[in-house]
Amino acid sequence: MDVAPLSASRVGSWDDEADVVVVGLGCAGASAVLGACEAGAEVIGLERSSAGGGTSAQSGGVIYLGGGTPVQRACGFEDSAEDMRRFLVAACGPDADEAKIALYSEGSVDHFHWLADQGVRWHDTFYAEPVYEVLTDDGLMFSGGEEAWPFCEIARPAPRGHYPRTEGRSGVLLMKVLLEAVDRSPARVRTDTVAERLVVADDGRVVGLVARRFGDEVRVRARGGVILAGGGFVANDRMLTQHAPWLVDDACYKVGTDTDDGRAIRMAQALGAAVRHMDAAEVSNPAPPNVLMPSLLVNSQGQRFINEDVYHGRSGQVALFRQDKQVYLVLDEEIHEANPSWLKITWAAETLEELESDMGLPAGSLRATVELYNRHAEAGEDPLFHKNRRWLKPLRPPFGAVDLRKGLFGVFTLGGLHTGVDGAVLDLDGEAIPGLYAAGRTASGIPAWGYVSGISLGEGTFFGRAAGAAAAGTALGA
Amino acid sequence: MDVAPLSASRVGSWDDEADVVVVGLGCAGASAVLGACEAGAEVIGLERSSAGGGTSAQSGGVIYLGGGTPVQRACGFEDSAEDMRRFLVAACGPDADEAKIALYSEGSVDHFHWLADQGVRWHDTFYAEPVYEVLTDDGLMFSGGEEAWPFCEIARPAPRGHYPRTEGRSGVLLMKVLLEAVDRSPARVRTDTVAERLVVADDGRVVGLVARRFGDEVRVRARGGVILAGGGFVANDRMLTQHAPWLVDDACYKVGTDTDDGRAIRMAQALGAAVRHMDAAEVSNPAPPNVLMPSLLVNSQGQRFINEDVYHGRSGQVALFRQDKQVYLVLDEEIHEANPSWLKITWAAETLEELESDMGLPAGSLRATVELYNRHAEAGEDPLFHKNRRWLKPLRPPFGAVDLRKGLFGVFTLGGLHTGVDGAVLDLDGEAIPGLYAAGRTASGIPAWGYVSGISLGEGTFFGRAAGAAAAGTALGA
Structure with a gap:
């Protein structure tokens, strides 16, 4: 099995090491790098492509934020963390992750400011017409059907789709900003480097990984933790067939990059990580x-x-x-x-x-x-x-x-590794696997079956940060 | 993780050993024991309850067989393996296991005779009215909707639900017959013994398991292979929620025993086995x-x-x-x-x-x-x-x-371990895990999403036999 974990006792020497090693530099991985650096950790970020961005950079760029952000208030909308929470539990269920939703709703305004601190900007303008994506430079729209039944009866509707201002697609801009922040950070980035297997100590702790860079094996030690942020599995037809055969269809186009091949999910499964809701997917109505x-x-x-x-x-x-x-x-x-x-x-x-x-x-x-x-x-x-x-x-x-x-129905997968609110990957008993974290579409996050536009970039950046901080805390003895 | 595999190097001594060790004595496990014995292997069968039977004994007893069985012919129905194959591919999809269906359809008449050799008997009479289960002692009925659209246009309809003749429920009778055959076999049966963890050699081969019997740990070596036939996971609410949250509902009653807790599935997942279609379930219309x-x-x-x-x-x-x-x-x-x-x-x-x-x-x-x-x-x-x-x-x-x-919608799970046609459990790359087999609802079998009555007992006994033979062959160097 090409993702079988390697025993640490078989690793002769490490080629590199850091407190925290992040796999993948889409929005979740970039935020994990930043979160770990903010916590004072030494960080290595691995990206299998020649530059970060991933599927996040291909996206429309909308970020789901609420509870009374400055943009919401400037546009005249009232919102509360409780309305946001109630809406997300209903819209992302059944079995939406209520603990994550509660944290995300409570921390949403703070996260808005964190994104702004990285350099993300929004216009204080509201786009009122129903569209897939705002193509003007307006900053706010309804992106999750909050005004539609039954959700309008479950929570007071508020627009929560925040579009970073740009003349092009907002996803590109968001990732440009986040990757520039990564560049400014002390983290070391290794591109063209694909993580292949996790390295596990005798006590079950993940202590690093084996990667490959232009054919050479690279063994990277992680003193605090490895954070898997390698995307979903929409590009892996075998996994789709096993879990979500309805998506294997000529009338579906796959939203994602070729690197959404589920490898990060499989690396963790190979050592007993649990997965959730592997049948679930976002499906855009054409x-x-x-x-x-x-x-x-x-x-x-x-x-x-x-x-x-x-x-x-x-x-x-x-x-x-x-x-x-x-x-x-x-x-x-x-x-x-x-x-x-x-x-x-x-x-x-x-x-x-x-x-x-x-x-x-x-x-x-x-x-x-x-x-x-x-x-x-x-x-x-x-x-x-x-x-x-x-x-x-x-x-x-x-x-x-x-x-x-x-x-063409645009589809991407929502299922992935079962994680706690700090990003810790949980095993088949629901216990954290020491030293292993996941974020973004590699994890099963807020959306279980349902979805709303903006939640991938929103929770990816939010829980990416959290995983970075948690892994850093482990390394630094916090 | 209580199902984490144990390294063989940590097993000081074995308490027992055999060529083939079978976990669970429902229809699949009992047939695996018989199949391994027929191939000349020394066999141990473990059953966590005080007697075998499992969910099979609670079932209606219908066995899906076709292609021209003696009962079908005596009742005046023509059938062919090809019609059976086409029907099952359509009715059990999407992503029904076509390789298993082809083998099962081709081997169905032979399997009828094998069951008869064990002592199963049917009356050569057809029950024509639509019912859940035949409550008369008639031997044959339509049990999968073969006459209904679109299936009637896909394959020539034939009744394939075979009811072992009895005055009580046929499932009890079927298991009585199979367990009597196990008793007549040279296999050793250990009841009240729950398999807890697999034992794995350094090269990845499964070489035994750790079980528990009245609080005592029992280490059982398997020279050829372990066959997991421990049922599905309908009794495990955490697994249901993670994979099939629609089933967690007061209006669903769980068809199965308390031992359908997914433990056998999790034991294999813990060492990197792949699962398929964990969201799928049989759901009886009330x-x-x-x-x-x-x-x-x-x-x-x-x-x-x-x-x-x-x-x-x-x-x-x-x-x-x-x-x-x-x-x-x-x-x-x-x-x-x-x-x-x-x-x-x-x-x-x-x-x-x-x-x-x-x-x-x-x-x-x-x-x-x-x-x-x-x-x-x-x-x-x-x-x-x-x-x-x-x-x-x-x-x-x-x-x-x-x-x-x-x-009350009667439900049970259809998802489980990904296996080959010989019952070999496949890893996340689709490669067989040496020494590990699965059958019955522990495996993802013929039904991917769809289902027909009688296929659980049918494929459980059929592929249970096959797994027994395959594991025996490994032990005996065949």
């Missing part, structure tokens, strides 16, 4: 939110199956995991013209009978759905799925529909 | 099949979501995993009177408006569903879900509905 919300999302029986104004990653998950991706968007000309987008209409028809026939849906099925929707929408209600009144409008001819079955 | 099939199964939007004549474990899975168990059965007086059962009507009404109101469903939702169903049923078709014509009949007043939300 329909643009501004068109999706006023339209009807229907399945191959012509039935609606969710309130269309819910977070687009939630309707995407439900479409993939519960409807086998056999879904369509049904709208009318008025919606189409009022909501410009790249979306192309697949079928257009004057009557619902004609439309459902063209779509290959069972006779009468779509008509029954639209008639019921219209009847309720005229009364300003949606008793089936509780879509917000803002989006309720009876559909009128001419009608149109979009075939989403071959639309 | 509605009796004879009433379910002609009725409508609807969700909390009053929508149908599956053809009601599909295997009751499939509609149960979909109700649990895809509809959050918010499901109801809608029928009429004629169905109720024609299909005697224990099922109590929760609501009765003269009109659909009244019924949907009493049920708390959205106004017009159930009426739209029933009107569409009736319109199609009158034409003898169900274009939404393709229920067989046999069950299609328009619903007429007076109507009734059954609240299944609090009905």
Whole structure:
């Protein structure tokens, strides 16, 4: 097994050593480096690519923060840690990590300031329209469907998606800022270096790792701990098939880099680390939110199956995991013209009978759905799925529909190593494995099944910092 | 970690030894003992309870066999290994284990005779009505929804559920027969002995295990291999929460014994074994099949979501995993009177408006569903879900509905250790761990996500035998 742990007794000599060794320099690893340095530790950061950034740098850059950040307040939104907590528990469940969510919600404003201290900046402006990602330089948006049922009844909605200001994609900017902070820190960075196996002492403590750099083996000792922040496993088809076969599909595109191959997860599993929720994944609905919300999302029986104004990653998950991706968007000309987008209409028809026939849906099925929707929408209600009144409008001819079955659903994995709130990797009994930590998508974090945009960068940086501090504390005897 | 493997170098002396050591004496373990004995190995069987039987003895006893067994032929059914194979790949997917299915389908008639050689007997009679379990002494029934869409179009349907003849429950009888065969074999059985940790040599080979018997540690050497057949993990709430949180619910009852605590799975994971499909589970629909099939199964939007004549474990899975168990059965007086059962009507009404109101469903939702169903049923078709014509009949007043939300869904886990066709446990790279085998629900077997009644006892006995033979072969240098 190429990830089998190596016994420390077989390591003749170390090539390098530090208090804390961090694997991967995406947002979680960079923050772990910074957190460990702040705690006074000597740190080595390993990155298998030629530069840090990872999947974080490819992302939209949105960071989920709340509880009353300066940007939220400047934009006129009230928020509390308790509302944020209640929302995340509901939106990221079942089995969302409540201990992590509580810490994250309580510490969110502080984390905002920490990110600002590293050099991240936001405009104090709110973007109100539903979109995947803010493409203007506005700083704040709703990024998790907080206003949609049932979440609007569980917690007071507040926008918590914070977009670092930039003219390009915010993910690139965020990682530029964090990696510049790493450069300013005393940490030593080794690029082109892939961690391969953990080194374990006789008492079970992780004391280092074996890496490879351009074919050469490099043995790196970690006096305090190794922090695994090597991404998820969306690029590993065998692991996907074993845990989440629904994701192995031509209609899914993998959000991530080739290095999201699950190696960091497997290195820890090989010594008895527990994994959680390996079947879970974020799944973006291919329909643009501004068109999706006023339209009807229907399945191959012509039935609606969710309130269309819910977070687009939630309707995407439900479409993939519960409807086998056999879904369509049904709208009318008025919606189409009022909501410009790249979306192309697949079928257009004057009557619902004609439309459902063209779509290959069972006779009468779509008509029954639209008639019921219209009847309720005229009364300003949606008793089936509780879509917000803002989006309720009876559909009128001419009608149109979009075939989403071959639309590209963007997916990445949410499952990973079971960790404590300090990032400690837990074994199959729930006990911490001494000297081993994980953060980012290598770990099973706040999202168990559900997801919200911005939580990966948010918890990656937050719990990356925490893991860095914890590993440093071990090394320094804190 | 209480399942951490023990290094062989730390085992001073062994208390017992054999070629093959089998953990657990349910159907898979008993068959592993027999398979290893047939191959000429010296065998020890460990059982943590005071007698073998396990969950197999609590089961209905149905064994999934086909391809033209003597019982199938005597009852007038044609079947082929190829039809059986095609059906199982479709019904047990996605990611059903095609290599295991091919072997199992090809070897099914032979396995029938092997079971007969052990003393299992069946009546050559077919039970035609849809039920959970045959309570008569008939020997054959449809147990996997082979006649239902889409499976009827994928493979020629044949009944493959074989019920050992008995006046009581067949599971008890099956285990009585298999354990008597074990008693007749030269194998030594140690009851009240719980396997705790595997013992591993320096080269990674599993060479034995540490068990506990009434507080005393017992070290058992396995010259050829250890076979883990200790059941699934439905009795372990932590594992359920980590992998399948939907099953942690008061409306689920756990099918299994307290010893289905996942310990055997964890013992192997602790040394780097891979697991598969840990989120998957069999979920029995609480509605009796004879009433379910002609009725409508609807969700909390009053929508149908599956053809009601599909295997009751499939509609149960979909109700649990895809509809959050918010499901109801809608029928009429004629169905109720024609299909005697224990099922109590929760609501009765003269009109659909009244019924949907009493049920708390959205106004017009159930009426739209029933009107569409009736319109199609009158034409003898169900274009939404393709229920067989046999069950299609328009619903007429007076109507009734059954609240299944609090009905008990019987669940057990399907995920487990990744094994090869010879039962070898595979590591995280897909390579066999030398000296380690698994069978029964400890392994991820033929069912990945889907399930059919009888496959647990079928593949448990079939691949248990295979693992016994393989471990014996290793010991004997075959």
